[in-house]
Amino acid sequence: MRQSVFIFLIALLLGACSNNDTSTPEWEYNIVSFEGSKLPTVYSPNDKEALIELSDSQPLHFPEASSIPNSLNLYGKEGWELVNVYTTVETVYPKPENDANTRTNTINFVFKRIKQRGK
Numbered sequence: 001m002r003q004s005v006f007i008f009l010i011a012l013l014l015g016a017c018s019n020n021d022t023s024t025p026e027w028e029y030n031i032v033s034f035e036g037s038k039l040p041t042v043y044s045p046n047d048k049e050a051l052i053e054l055s056d057s058q059p060l061h062f063p064e065a066s067s068i069p070n071s072l073n074l075y076g077k078e079g080w081e082l083v084n085v086y087t088t089v090e091t092v093y094p095k096p097e098n099d100a101n102t103r104t105n106t107i108n109f110v111f112k113r114i115k116q117r118g119k
Contacts, residue, residue: 081111
C-alpha cells in the first residue's frame with residue numbers, strides 16, 4: 001500500500017512538472033543595413049583637393065560610431081535580439097596601387113524575435 005501511494009505521488013509530481021506548451025517558437029527576422037558613403041561624416045565642401053581625391057577606389061565612410069548603437073538600441077527596446085553581423089563587399093576600379101580592389105560597402109545587422117501571436 002505504501003509503495004502504491006509513493007509511486008502515485010511521484011507520478012503526480014512528475015506530471016505537475018511537465019510543460020504543456022511543447023510547441024517550437026516561430027521566429028521573425030529583420031536585417032538592418034548601414035551603407036557606406038564616399039564622403040566622410042565631417043568634411044568641408046570648400047576643400048576641393050579633398051573632394052577630388054575621393055575616387056571610386058577609396059574606402060567608404062560609415063555613420064558616426066554613436067549613431068549605429070543608438071539605432072540598434074531601438075530594435076532592442078522592441079524585443080529584437082542581435083544574432084549576427086556581416087558585411088557586403090564590392091569590387092572597386094581602378095585598383096589602388098598597394099591595396100586590394102575590394103572594400104566593405106554595407107554593414108548588416110541580423111535581428112530575431114519570437115513571432116507575435118496573431119500577426
